[in-house]
Amino acid sequence: MTIRAVVWNEFLHERENAIVREIYPDGIHAAIASHLNAAGGIEASLAAFGEPEDGLSEARLRETDVLLWWGHKAHGAVAEETVTRVAERVHQGMGLLVLHSGHFSKIFKRLMGTPCSLHWREAGERERIWTINRSHPIAKGIGERIEIPASEMYGEPFLVPEPLETLFISWYEGGEVFRSGLTYQRGAGRIFYFSPGHETYPIYHQPEVLTVIENAVRWAHNPAPAWDDVSAAPNRPVEKALEPIKEKGPRLHQAGEAGYR
Secondary structure: OOEEEEEEEOOOHHHHOHHHHHHOOOOHHHHHHHHHHHHOOEEEEEEEOOOHHHHOOHHHHHOOOEEEEEOOOOHHHOOHHHHHHHHHHHHHOOEEEEEHHHHHOHHHHHHHOOOOOOEEEEEEEEEEEEEOOOOOHHHOOOOOEEEEEEEEEEEOOOOOOOOOEEEEEEEEOOOOEEEEEEEEEEOOEEEEEEOOOOOOOOHHHOHHHHHHHHHHHHHHOOOOOOOOOOOOOOOOOHHHOOOOOOOOOOOOOOOOOOOOO
């Protein structure tokens, strides 16, 4: 079964900043998708901010198994309707990978329910990513650590919910540490946050980083049919109870009437 992935990117820095454009002339999303398409078993396409419906229409999301999200300077400009569509698909079973500065994206903050804030510094310092669970599918082929020669520092505290599992922890030259690889589940959808990937450094050209992303796409894929009515919240009338019951008290809603939202 081919995994249908969409790599979403603001695609702004690459067009506005000469340094970023030199590293990623076709965009960060193109660099990631190129690796995924060459990996076998994954069909990756591109979407970007500024396209109709932010490139993520309901029809396109319906055909997406795993969505990868890279954002930075236009978090607030992403339409709320887009965020709602993406969140609903995650609840239905679509996988979601949130990369680097996507920690401040509307979709990640909505799914986490927390500020998702952290400490940061741009100094081109070395990052050492330690693998916590080398037997996890996302860590396949990585070994005990990844060394990134130049990176942006992300430091604790990272205001996110306790994850299902912390897979990677980063150390930086300045002394800070950061939980850089975290897994979550929301409804039927698996989520992976992976922090390395600052746009002024060629991090998405580094084989180990791309391997983690590829592994995460395969891990996040849910082959089960979409759970279409996951958020329906139906009003089940007395006569449809599994065991016979009698109505014993007053109620606000009539039989079959939708609840308040």
